[in-house]
Amino acid sequence: MQIDYTLSEISEVAAKIIKVSSYKTLLFYGEMGAGKTTLIKEIVKQIGSPDKVSSPTFSLVNEYQGEDSSIYHFDFHRIENEEEAYDIGFEEYIDSGRWCLIEWPQHIESLLPLEKHEIHLSKINVSKRELIFK
Secondary structure, eight states, X not given: OEEEEEGGGHHHHHHHHHHHOSSSEEEEEOOTTSSHHHHHHXXXXXXXXXXXXXXXXXXXXXXXXXXXXXXXXXXOTTOOSHHHHHHTTHHHHHTTOSEEEEESGGGGGGGOOSSOEEXXXXXXXXXXXXXXXX
């Protein structure tokens, strides 16, 4: 699925992603400023969390409380090796069956589960983004 959207359309885009996701692990690819965290904020909101969402750049993982269970948000941009992901218990998070939203997943490629969706984001211009969902 491919979607071109603006910030004013992000609610509809997030709803569509949640609806078509057959897995709860979503991988977000895109350069800095492509809109990964912005889209994750809306997805977390629509899953039912009232929590304030921010990128876990230094903590590597943030946990938000959803309607039914926790939601995990990872940012592996600054990770130096996959051992750091093991140190935070990444495998336990992934095996939890809960939503796992992962920014910069290419930094932990060998740890990623088989059951996942990829979301590739890119800038078309200042106000428009392209999303490819796999």
